Amino acid sequence: MQVNRRDFMKVSGAGVVGLSMLQLGVDVRPVRAYADTLKIEGAREVVTICPFCSVSCHVISHVKDGKLVSTEGDPDYPINQGALCAKGASMLSMTRNEHRLTKPRAAPGGRKRAGIGPWNRLPSASKRYATRT
């Protein structure tokens, strides 16, 4: 019988995980379930739709003190059945990442010069509207 490298790694990995769990006698599922509830304890549950594409996967989000604290796929929705792709799974960081843009910006000189130099911060929409009227 010939065993290739891929099969060897599969069998070895499964064996190591299985043996370590058996030897330790630890069932981590209750601990993980408890840890998951900590971050959403007291949070309001809101079912929403992922904004990134037309598949429109359902997302269960939790809001605590006015801030989004958790997002996960909706297991009851037949389209995504609890799963989210990488974009959908990044929804939480989209609201929290300190590097995200929070104000509208525009490239000086318009679209043709977009890759050149820093982008200028635009005045708020209300200020732009006020100057037009």
Ligand code: SF4
């Ligand atoms: S989770 Fe992914 S596939 Fe689903 S709507 Fe969002 S971007 Fe589209």
